Amino acid sequence: MQPDLFNNSGGAQPQVLPLPDADVTYYPQWLEAEKASVIEQQLKDELHWHQDTIKIYGRLVKIPRLQAWHGDHRATYSYSGLAMTPQPWTSALGELKDQLAGHCHTSFNSVLANWYRDGQDSMGMHADDEPELGPEPVIASLTFGQARPFIFKHQTTRARSKVVLEHGSLLVMRGRTQQHYHHGIAKTTQQIGDRINLTFRHIFFDTGNQ
Ligand SMILES: O=C(O)CCC(=O)C(=O)O
Numbered sequence: 423m424q425p426d427l428f429n430n431s432g433g434a435q436p437q438v439l440p441l442p443d444a445d446v447t448y449y450p451q452w453l454e455a456e457k458a459s460v461i462e463q464q465l466k467d468e469l470h471w472h473q474d475t476i477k478i479y480g481r482l483v484k485i486p487r488l489q490a491w492h493g494d495h496r497a498t499y500s501y502s503g504l505a506m507t508p509q510p511w512t513s514a515l516g517e518l519k520d521q522l523a524g525h526c527h528t529s530f531n532s533v534l535a536n537w538y539r540d541g542q543d544s545m546g547m548h549a550d551d552e553p554e555l556g557p558e559p560v561i562a563s564l565t566f567g568q569a570r571p572f573i574f575k576h577q578t579t580r581a582r583s584k585v586v587l588e589h590g591s592l593l594v595m596r597g598r599t600q601q602h603y604h605h606g607i608a609k610t611t612q613q614i615g616d617r618i619n620l621t622f623r624h625i626f627f628d629t630g631n632q
């Protein structure tokens with residue numbers, strides 16, 4: 423069992439997570455619950471959801487969740503060996519992007535959406551360290567629906583810890599977090615509801631028009 427990084431006694435207060443070599447802040451209730459529920463439904467209805475197949479040890483397997491990739495036209499991105507061309511911003515995604523840009527003092531040009539349909543949907547441990555994200559990416563992660571533990575694993579010490587990401591919460595990872603940690607969402611045998619997560623990112627291009 424991983425120790426919890428967030429002690430919820432602070433209510434809606436943001437908390438810098440006590441992770442060595444990282445810069446991660448958790449904002450519970452960044453979106454008010456009712457507003458988050460309205461947006462969750464819009465995301466389910468409007469995003470370009472699909473389930474990709476990837477090759478693992480020569481075998482084709484479906485990834486255990488639905489995904490959608492939206493963003494500026496040129497924000498092509500490769501993820502687990504898949505090249506993804508973004509769908510256009512929906513109005514819900516565009517509004518969130520602008521709000522998050524103000525909040526994080528940075529700009530985002532794309533968002534990866536993941537829909538975990540139940541406890542068997544998951545995301546393996548990984549870092550958001552693709553070269554097109556730059557050396558110290560700012561990743562803004564919004565959660566809707568079922569709360570699930572987000573696990574961190576330090577790359578050198580192997581220390582594991584977790585924060586339960588709640589409905590309407592925001593997690594912002596910056597600095598050298600991706601260089602030092604892997605993160606992921608584990609499967610669970612518990613009967614749980616579905617969850618949508620959005621990770622807003624900035625993709626850099628080599629054309630000079632960043
Ligand atoms: O679902 C989550 O909270 C994690 C998503 C994630 O790590 C990613 O999209 O790269």
Ligand SMILES: [Mn+2]
Pocket residue numbers: 548549550605
């Ligand atoms: Mn990630």
